[in-house]
Amino acid sequence: MDLRVSLPGLELKNPILPASGCFGFGREFSEFYDLNELGAITIKAATSEGRFGNPTPRVAETSGGMLNAIGLQNPGVKRIMEEELKFLEQYETPILANVAGSTEEEYVEVARELGAHHRVNALELNISCPNVKEGGIQFGTDPSLAASLTRAVKSVSEVPVYVKLSPNTGDIVEMAKAVEGAGADGLSMINTLVGMKLDLGTGRPILANGTGGLSGPSIKPVAIRMVYQVSQAVSIPIIGMGGVTCVEDVLEFLLAGASAVAVGTANFQNPLICPELIEQLPELMDRCGYGSVQACIGRSFKHEETSLSGT
Amino acid sequence: MDLRVSLPGLELKNPILPASGCFGFGREFSEFYDLNELGAITIKAATSEGRFGNPTPRVAETSGGMLNAIGLQNPGVKRIMEEELKFLEQYETPILANVAGSTEEEYVEVARELGAHHRVNALELNISCPNVKEGGIQFGTDPSLAASLTRAVKSVSEVPVYVKLSPNTGDIVEMAKAVEGAGADGLSMINTLVGMKLDLGTGRPILANGTGGLSGPSIKPVAIRMVYQVSQAVSIPIIGMGGVTCVEDVLEFLLAGASAVAVGTANFQNPLICPELIEQLPELMDRCGYGSVQACIGRSFKHEETSLSGT
Amino acid sequence: MHVLQNKWIASNTFEMKLTGRFVNSMKQPGQFLHIKVGDGTSHVLRRPLSIANVDHHIVTVIYKIVGKGTKWLSERKIGETVDVIGPRGTGFPIEGVRNEHIVLIGGGVGVPPLYYLGRKLVQQSNTVTSVLGFQGKDGVFYEDAFRELGETLITTDDGSYGYKGRVTDLIGVLNQDVTQYFSCGPKPMLKGVSETFTIPGFISLEERMGCGVGACFACVCETSDPEDSKGYRKICQDGPVFPAGEVVL
Amino acid sequence: MHVLQNKWIASNTFEMKLTGRFVNSMKQPGQFLHIKVGDGTSHVLRRPLSIANVDHHIVTVIYKIVGKGTKWLSERKIGETVDVIGPRGTGFPIEGVRNEHIVLIGGGVGVPPLYYLGRKLVQQSNTVTSVLGFQGKDGVFYEDAFRELGETLITTDDGSYGYKGRVTDLIGVLNQDVTQYFSCGPKPMLKGVSETFTIPGFISLEERMGCGVGACFACVCETSDPEDSKGYRKICQDGPVFPAGEVVL
Ligand SMILES: Cc1cc2nc3c(=O)[nH]c(=O)nc-3n(C[C@H](O)[C@H](O)[C@H](O)COP(=O)(O)OP(=O)(O)OC[C@H]3O[C@@H](n4cnc5c(N)ncnc54)[C@H](O)[C@@H]3O)c2cc1C
Ligand SMILES: Cc1cc2nc3c(=O)[nH]c(=O)nc-3n(C[C@H](O)[C@H](O)[C@H](O)COP(=O)(O)OP(=O)(O)OC[C@H]3O[C@@H](n4cnc5c(N)ncnc54)[C@H](O)[C@@H]3O)c2cc1C
Ligand SMILES: Cc1cc2nc3c(=O)[nH]c(=O)nc-3n(C[C@H](O)[C@H](O)[C@H](O)COP(=O)(O)O)c2cc1C
Ligand SMILES: Cc1cc2nc3c(=O)[nH]c(=O)nc-3n(C[C@H](O)[C@H](O)[C@H](O)COP(=O)(O)O)c2cc1C
Numbered sequence A, B: 001m002d003l004r005v006s007l008p009g010l011e012l013k014n015p016i017l018p019a020s021g022c023f024g025f026g027r028e029f030s031e032f033y034d035l036n037e038l039g040a041i042t043i044k045a046a047t048s049e050g051r052f053g054n055p056t057p058r059v060a061e062t063s064g065g066m067l068n069a070i071g072l073q074n075p076g077v078k079r080i081m082e083e084e085l086k087f088l089e090q091y092e093t094p095i096l097a098n099v100a101g102s103t104e105e106e107y108v109e110v111a112r113e114l115g116a117h118h119r120v121n122a123l124e125l126n127i128s129c130p131n132v133k134e135g136g137i138q139f140g141t142d143p144s145l146a147a148s149l150t151r152a153v154k155s156v157s158e159v160p161v162y163v164k165l166s167p168n169t170g171d172i173v174e175m176a177k178a179v180e181g182a183g184a185d186g187l188s189m190i191n192t193l194v195g196m197k198l199d200l201g202t203g204r205p206i207l208a209n210g211t212g213g214l215s216g217p218s219i220k221p222v223a224i225r226m227v228y229q230v231s232q233a234v235s236i237p238i239i240g241m242g243g244v245t246c247v248e249d250v251l252e253f254l255l256a257g258a259s260a261v262a263v264g265t266a267n268f269q270n271p272l273i274c275p276e277l278i279e280q281l282p283e284l285m286d287r288c289g290y291g292s293v294q295a296c297i298g299r300s301f302k303h304e305e306t307s308l309s310g311t
Numbered sequence C, D: 001m002h003v004l005q006n007k008w009i010a011s012n013t014f015e016m017k018l019t020g021r022f023v024n025s026m027k028q029p030g031q032f033l034h035i036k037v038g039d040g041t042s043h044v045l046r047r048p049l050s051i052a053n054v055d056h057h058i059v060t061v062i063y064k065i066v067g068k069g070t071k072w073l074s075e076r077k078i079g080e081t082v083d084v085i086g087p088r089g090t091g092f093p094i095e096g097v098r099n100e101h102i103v104l105i106g107g108g109v110g111v112p113p114l115y116y117l118g119r120k121l122v123q124q125s126n127t128v129t130s131v132l133g134f135q136g137k138d139g140v141f142y143e144d145a146f147r148e149l150g151e152t153l154i155t156t157d158d159g160s161y162g163y164k165g166r167v168t169d170l171i172g173v174l175n176q177d178v179t180q181y182f183s184c185g186p187k188p189m190l191k192g193v194s195e196t197f198t199i200p201g202f203i204s205l206e207e208r209m210g211c212g213v214g215a216c217f218a219c220v221c222e223t224s225d226p227e228d229s230k231g232y233r234k235i236c237q238d239g240p241v242f243p244a245g246e247v248v249l
């Protein structure tokens, strides 16, 4: 069974990678398994200076999902390069580095530095973090801002740039086309939906930040729909994510049009989820009659086209 | 314990009502309990002519939720008045009649007829059905279209008009303000999020319509967040809904700023859910220290205001 | 309702016996139970399963594991409680059917309701012939039970047991004195059956359900008669059983 | 891990004994187990519960039902399997602590880890005094077990048992030869304890967790030292136990 996928900057031996922010910089999970098993590694968002993030509580559980408002806590791009990318040198797995910022200048600066690091194979532009006022969400909800940011980052980055889209929009296709037009090499989708949970005892939001980003199985139908719509409207590849917990979910994202699939929240329930999915995927693909990951990608609509055109 | 809530057109003896489309016209549920127990009844969307709706399958289950693409099937406003509202005459419960359409003219016509019916106490303008191409969703994603539709309907309706908002937007507050400015007497929120599920066997969407509306516990955090944000930005009351399955959820919506709470999908799992919630609410309110429904409404942010202003 | 038994009877197929409220109102074969699966709200929709038998306050359902809900059901142990709404829907109209020769035609998970139907028909002095289709030998269940009711022909898709082929292939060989047929199974089978027979019959349909009580319009099918005043039927309420030809397959 | 016992020991409080993988690596008191609750993905986050004891391949946790996850746990029966990651975190640094007089101060669900800690301290020839706070008489558990370790003072908020008041009220009456304290409980209690004592001590914190393994930054707290090179600690990895004064309460 051929699990390989070739994406801009990322030669994946299988289509499974952890999602940004749910895997730190890999260190903790390296105690559970060999990170070389992964298709790629997405590291936690980097900003130019270190950030402490939001006050706690930062997470809350919801029905079939969770809210988080970490607030882009990270040690800053310099220390990430010195300490974390250094640690990851012992592995061969391609690295997708998540880039955040409050201003276009900050994004550009971080992208220039990370993109020049020999261990970084591609950048993921996080224009969709809902959890900090100055976290880039303004770029994620306005197609023209998103396009101009993408253009600016592309002009300095030495590696391909994936733009990570926010689902908190009325028209995801418009957003995707805007960043494709601005030169994005790929898309990552989806980030979290903005949600809230109240503590009935105090009457107030459980998260100190008030709102948080909803992730987990709850959001999968929204993610599948968006990947399905966007993959038919653009010609750059998509890294799909949102609520993956089992190998059936991985296949569903591929069929919907994703070329690779990222796993976020599910790492918290099962730290071994990524290697388990990689192990289980061939059997499921085989059972469903697919001989390669390539053959699965976008099958939901390619199929339709075929049957509609009468062949 | 005082459960009464007084809303434009609707004098509710308790804050619980079924959500439109999940309760038909009440007939089937009247076999399970006395409909007079309900705070109000929201009836299924009416269009000017009868509609057959979408091909089947029309529903699919998701993790903690479901997708539906019924497609506004209904017998048309005339037969609804002759057959269904006639049936409901034996009950005293206030009726909120859901109005749908493809064009402004259709909405206006349906609103004029239903609003003139003696058994209808208020209209709910469904500008948020994601499941039919001509189902009003265009009105639900463009604030100026929504405002003009609201104005047109208000000018013909003999009863108060609630506008039902779609969560498939980047800025729910803007939408709410637009319809408030156009004269809406209240808001209903939220309708369903657009989602999709694929059948791994065929590779295609399970729903014949492709996409469907996501409802159920999955979407509750999004609904709570939107009610919380909108209730602080407008001064008209909100009927909150989205994923209610237990009495704690009812209280959460009230605290978030809803004045009444509608129950949709949960009727499918437990046909007795509405009377059970009504029965359980006083005990929970008491335990949390609230003496009336009125005292709960918007407590999450009223609380904050108080403590921020230092008292 | 309480689980009295939950046992494997064929490939991925389980027989569950339940007792509790409602059983005494389960009189019409072809109706279904609407069963809550999973804990709490992990599954928001109930699962419809046909009544396969009712006997002395005990109701039987037979189900095949096809997804998470039926998997969950198969893990229920004796003595546990299952949340059931039922009986729902309109079953086979057999009141007054006496001294006829009836053929029952079932495929896969369409077989279970035919057993209760057959028992009732035999009690009402009818002669019953059953034609039951399964995927393969491993999937066959209730063969002996049907044989006790009357002549029983089994087909398997792969020919591993009984006749090789589909149930419709056997319609031609049936005794000419057959007066009515009752059928339940996948849509293509029902289509085949109702197109092949010239005698009157009733068919039982499946559709994904929302409410299961007639309120949500999830389970509708079109009527064949374009002049029909409603134009549609709800499978959960007007059906699942319809006179052959009433609805579009 | 396998459930060997799961019994009610005080108001809404259960003691669960587990056996299986990992038990032999559970050596440091103050660490926690990270336990999956619910079926499938109904609960996406694990629940952290302190190790209350380890004895002959059996690990004990004591938990109070506060929400859906602990409710689910309380319904587990003997012989069932519970999915556990552990031991996680950094516990009380007691290696080399010998011949001291240690006071253990616990409140509510902060009491359980102190029992395993106390046992280890006594094994290492320390004298242990325990001050344990509960809401009321109904909530008191493990009193006799602690008494076997040394002097034990109980307080209840409502005075229905032991001293009326808070554990901090009793710090003044403690023997002057106390050399160190170890404390676990709600934040206000830890704050009170660490502000009242002048001797060195360690405190164990609680925070809502995402991953529980140090990867998600959900559970951080600020360091007291603004010059600290990181400025924060992760409760699930660097903690839950910290030297008093290291982090901001
Ligand atoms: C009136 C009626 C009677 C039935 N009687 C029987 C029976 O006696 N024995 C039996 O084994 N099966 C029967 N079925 C089919 C049975 O309901 C499904 O196999 C079952 O719901 C699948 O649930 P799941 O969770 O295992 O599968 P999943 O695929 O995980 O279910 C997801 C959703 O799809 C629905 N669904 C999936 N397959 C079907 C289907 N074939 N028909 C309707 N809904 C479906 C489920 O109800 C659920 O809402 C009947 C269906 C209907 C409509
Ligand atoms: C290091 C550590 C050790 C703990 N040891 C114990 C113990 O030995 N005995 C015991 O009874 N409790 C202990 N707790 C608290 C225990 O984890 C929570 O009571 C439990 O997670 C509540 O789960 P729930 O599903 O019942 O509640 P819910 O409120 O439904 O849980 C929802 C979410 O909030 C989290 N949560 C809720 N309350 C707390 C809390 N107080 N601390 C952390 N997370 C919380 C849950 O983990 C879950 O993610 C400990 C907490 C931590 C951080
Ligand atoms: C705790 C947490 C932290 C996250 N941090 C980031 C981040 O730093 N950058 C980013 O682009 N996405 C971040 N995300 C979003 C995830 O990468 C992913 O897009 C989202 O959670 C949906 O996938 P899932 O449902 O599999 O978790 C975070 C998500 C969680 C739950
Ligand atoms: C099967 C189904 C049909 C629906 N039909 C309508 C409708 O006709 N008009 C409408 O305004 N909303 C309709 N809705 C949306 C619900 O009224 C409600 O806004 C939504 O389902 C969220 O609430 P819930 O999570 O409690 O179901 C429908 C929802 C479902 C599940």
Ligand code: FES
Binding pocket: C208, C209, C210, C211, C212, C213, C214, C215, C216, C217, C218, C219, C220, C234, C235, C236, C237
């Ligand atoms: S399932 Fe709701 S009408 Fe049939």
Ligand code: FES
Binding pocket: D208, D209, D210, D211, D212, D213, D214, D215, D216, D217, D218, D219, D220, D234, D235, D236, D237
């Ligand atoms: S819970 Fe994830 S870092 Fe501590």
